[in-house]
Amino acid sequence: MSRTIKIEKSILEKNDVVAVRLRKMFSGRKLAVINIMSSPGAGKTTLLVETLKRLAPRIYIGVIEGDIATDHDAKKVEQAGAAWVVQINTGGRCHLEASMVEKAFNGAPDGLDLLIIENVGNLVCPSGFDLGEGHRVMLGALTEGLDKPKKYPGMFRACGYLVINKTDLASVLNIDVSDYEKEALAVNPDLKIFKTSATSGDGMDEWLGWLESLVIKGE
Amino acid sequence: MHELSIAESLMSLIVENARKSGARSVIKVSIVVGNLSGIVGDSLKFCFDEAKRSTVAKDAELVVDEVSATAYCVKCETQFAVDQYVFNCPDCGEVVIPSGGQELYLKDMEVE
Ligand SMILES: Nc1nc2c(ncn2[C@@H]2O[C@H](COP(=O)(O)OP(=O)(O)OP(=O)(O)O)[C@@H](O)[C@H]2O)c(=O)[nH]1
Ligand SMILES: [Mg+2]
Ligand SMILES: [Zn+2]
Numbered sequence: 001m002s003r004t005i006k007i008e009k010s011i012l013e014k015n016d017v018v019a020v021r022l023r024k025m026f027s028g029r030k031l032a033v034i035n036i037m038s039s040p041g042a043g044k045t046t047l048l049v050e051t052l053k054r055l056a057p058r059i060y061i062g063v064i065e066g067d068i069a070t071d072h073d074a075k076k077v078e079q080a081g082a083a084w085v086v087q088i089n090t091g092g093r094c095h096l097e098a099s100m101v102e103k104a105f106n107g108a109p110d111g112l113d114l115l116i117i118e119n120v121g122n123l124v125c126p127s128g129f130d131l132g133e134g135h136r137v138m139l140g141a142l143t144e145g146l147d148k149p150k151k152y153p154g155m156f157r158a159c160g161y162l163v164i165n166k167t168d169l170a171s172v173l174n175i176d177v178s179d180y181e182k183e184a185l186a187v188n189p190d191l192k193i194f195k196t197s198a199t200s201g202d203g204m205d206e207w208l209g210w211l212e213s214l215v216i217k218g219e
Numbered sequence: 220m221h222e223l224s225i226a227e228s229l230m231s232l233i234v235e236n237a238r239k240s241g242a243r244s245v246i247k248v249s250i251v252v253g254n255l256s257g258i259v260g261d262s263l264k265f266c267f268d269e270a271k272r273s274t275v276a277k278d279a280e281l282v283v284d285e286v287s288a289t290a291y292c293v294k295c296e297t298q299f300a301v302d303q304y305v306f307n308c309p310d311c312g313e314v315v316i317p318s319g320g321q322e323l324y325l326k327d328m329e330v331e
Contacts, residue, residue, distance in 0.1 A: 002331040005240050010324045011229045011250065094221055124257050125221040128323075153304035154257045154321075186305050
């Protein structure tokens with residue numbers, strides 16, 4: 001005889017359980033943690049490298065690099081002055097999961113002030129997987145065009161912060177940064193927005209100021 | 220690719236609940252997927268058929284209940300099903316922000 005059992009549980013429950021555990025652990029250590037997500041090539045690693053060059057002399061920063069394969073990004077980040085870098089090769093998976101972060105963080109040194117997680121370049125999958133981070137940051141590059149917020153609303157809504165990068169190319173692309181801003185805010189009116197050129201350094205100060213404020217608060 | 224991860228998460232939830240309830244086999248699995256969840260029902264079914272092999276759910280059928288986000292226009296006082304996050308009322312053009320559509324959960328399963 002068959003019977004039906006009621007479950008009513010989120011399919012991502014398992015990930016969420018680990019994420020909750022991680023979040024507790026991070027806050028116990030007063031460690032600020034951000035999860036940076038974007039499409040491939042939007043400039044996550046470049047922004048990270050420029051951030052490290054400026055902050056690493058004063059702040060003890062750890063980095064978790066999520067990549068489908070290769071350790072190129074991890075090497076760049078290490079050279080830029082990260083206090084601790086660990087590479088997670090997802091073996092083909094298009095996103096990081098909380099259990100991967102938990103395992104990777106086992107090897108972290110004491111006393112980190114800030115942990116930055118560079119997620120796998122992808123605008124769909126990472127948004128569903130909570131990593132226990134304090135803040136989710138989406139990085140959008142002007143070169144991707146203005147339609148990304150409406151095409152990938154899940155990601156824009158999963159994040160509290162948006163960095164609009166590659167602003168140095170605005171005139172070449174004939175795109176107004178404020179138009180990108182408008183499109184993003186239409187999908188998620190609560191987004192806090194930074195505008196940067198990771199290559200020229202434009203707009204980095206606001207971004208760095210925000211990171212430092214997280215370190216001071218320890219969250 | 221994403222659906223494969225989801226199928227694996229779903230599988231571990233199924234196996235765990237089958238064990239808890241002492242089921243010998245799972246016959247049917249019903250899940251609810253929102254139309255804004257980013258998950259495509261058909262590719263999830265395909266991945267589920269891969270993931271279920273040699274598990275307690277190896278013969279299980281996956282039933283996907285796709286639900287829509289809805290939007291309510293205050294001007295026209297009408298409710299609409301939508302498949303977008305930002306949406307204009309078809310009658311008056313008013314911009315409304317839909318709710319729901321992000322569901323992704325295991326509703327129930329039939330076991331024996
Ligand atoms: N013009 C311009 N180019 C940039 C900027 N930021 C990054 N780039 C370039 O964009 C390319 C990709 O940058 P990455 O930092 O590797 O991008 P990513 O997001 O880490 O890429 P994945 O890790 O592969 O997803 C590189 O050639 C960078 O030099 C910017 O602000 N302006
Ligand atoms: Mg990178
Ligand atoms: Zn209306």
